[in-house]
Amino acid sequence: MNSLTPTIRSLDHVTDWVFDLDNTLYPRSCNLFAQIDIKITHYVMALTQLEFDAARALQKGYYRDFGTTLNGLMHQHKVDPDHFLDTVHAIDYAPVDAHPDLVAAIEALPGRKFILTNGDTGHARAVLARLGAAHLFEHVHDIRAMDYQPKPLKQAYDGFFALHGIDPTKAVMFDDLEKNLMVPHDVGMATVQVVAGPDFIHEQVEAWELGRAAGPHVHHITDDLATFLRERP
Template sequence: MAFDPARVDTWIFDLDYTLYPVAARVFEQIDQRMGLFIEGLLGCDHAEARRIQKMYFHDHGTTLAGLMHYHAIDPHEFLGFVHDIDMAALDEAPRLEEKLLALPGRRLIFTNGDAPYASKVLDKLGIANCFEGMWDIHAMEYRPKPEPSAYAGMIAALGVEPERAVFVEDSARNLSPAKALGMQTVWLDLGTDWGDRAKDDAAIDLVIDDIGQWLDACLAELAPPSQSLP
C-alpha cells in the first residue's frame, strides 16, 4: 500500500537520527557512554563492554533493557549517565519547525530514550513546540520498541487511532509492530549499519532518505487545489 497523507491525523516520529541528521553524531556520544557504564558496572575492558552492549541492544531492543534483565540496574541512573553529553553539534531547525507545524493533526514523539533527554534535543533543535505528546522508555515500562506493548501502551494512553496515524522511524525493525496495528509506516533510510536490521518490506509503506523533502511532498499533496481566477 502506498503512503496516503490524507488518511493521517496523528504524525508519530522517532527522535534520534529521525529529527536530526546522522552527521550531528549525537548518538555516538551516548554509545560511548554506554560502554563506559558497562565497563564500570562489570569491571571489564572496552572490547568486552562493547560486545555486551551490542548483544543486549540486538537481543533486547535497547542496551538498557538487557542491563535491566541481566543486572537489575537502576534505569534512571543509567539514562542520566549516558545522556550526559554535549549537544553543541545540534543546530536549530527553523525550516523543519515550519514544516512540522504545517502538518494537520497531532504530532507525537515515540522514543526509546527518556523524556528529559528528548526534551533537551527538541529544545536545541527549536522544535519542542511542534509536539503535543511523547511516549518514552519510562512510559513503556522499559519494554522498548519493537516490543508490541510499547505501541499498545502509546495508543491507549495518547488516544491514537492507528488507522489514522503514520509512524516515521530510521530503524526499520521498529516499523513492523506499528504496521501490524494498522498504522501507515515511513522508513527513513539513512544508510546506517543498523537501519535495515530485521527489515520487513511488507511492513513499510514508504522509504525516504530526507525527512524535509518528505514533509514538503506531504504538504504539497495535502494543499487545497488552487482556484483559477474567473
C-alpha cells in the same frame, strides 16, 4: 531520496503523526547518538569490569536481544534505570543545529504530533530545544512511560496508543530503524523509514543496526524528512 511503494499511496488519512527522536528528527551525521553509544559502552565497562571490546560486544548483544541495552542490563544486572539514563544522556547537544525547515513542515501537518522514543523525556526536550521544535509536540512518550519495555516490543506501542486514544489506522510512524516499523505496520499505521544520506560514513554502529530492509512494513523511505513532509504523498 523519497522511495514510495504502492502499499500506501497517500497520507491524507493521517490525523496523528508519530516521530522517533534520535537519528530521525536530527541527522545521523551530527553523531549525537554516537556520544550516547560510547557512554553506554563505558557504563557497561564500569558495571561488568570488562575491557572495551568485550563490553561493547555485550552492549550490542543486549541491544539486539532486548530492544535496548538498558532493558538487557535491567534484566541481567538489575541496574537502576534512572542512574543509567542520567549517565548516558550527560552529553553535548551542540551538534544539533536549528532546523527551521523541518519545524515548519511538522507544524503544518494536520492533526496531533507525538514523540515516541526509547530515550527519556529530558534527552528529548534537550534535542527539541536545539531544533527549535519544543512547541510542536503534544507529548513525549519516553522509555519511562513504556515501563522500560522499548520499541520494537508491541507493548511499547500499545500503551502509547491507549494513553492518547490513537487509532493506528489513522496514524503514521517515522523511525530510522526499520525493525521499529514492524509493529506499526501490523496494527495498521502508515510507516516511513528515515535513513542517512548517501554521503554519511557509518561509524560506531554494527551493519545490522542500520537495516534498510525492504518489506511490506516499510511503506516509504526518505533521507530528507523536511522535504518528505512538505511533499507528502
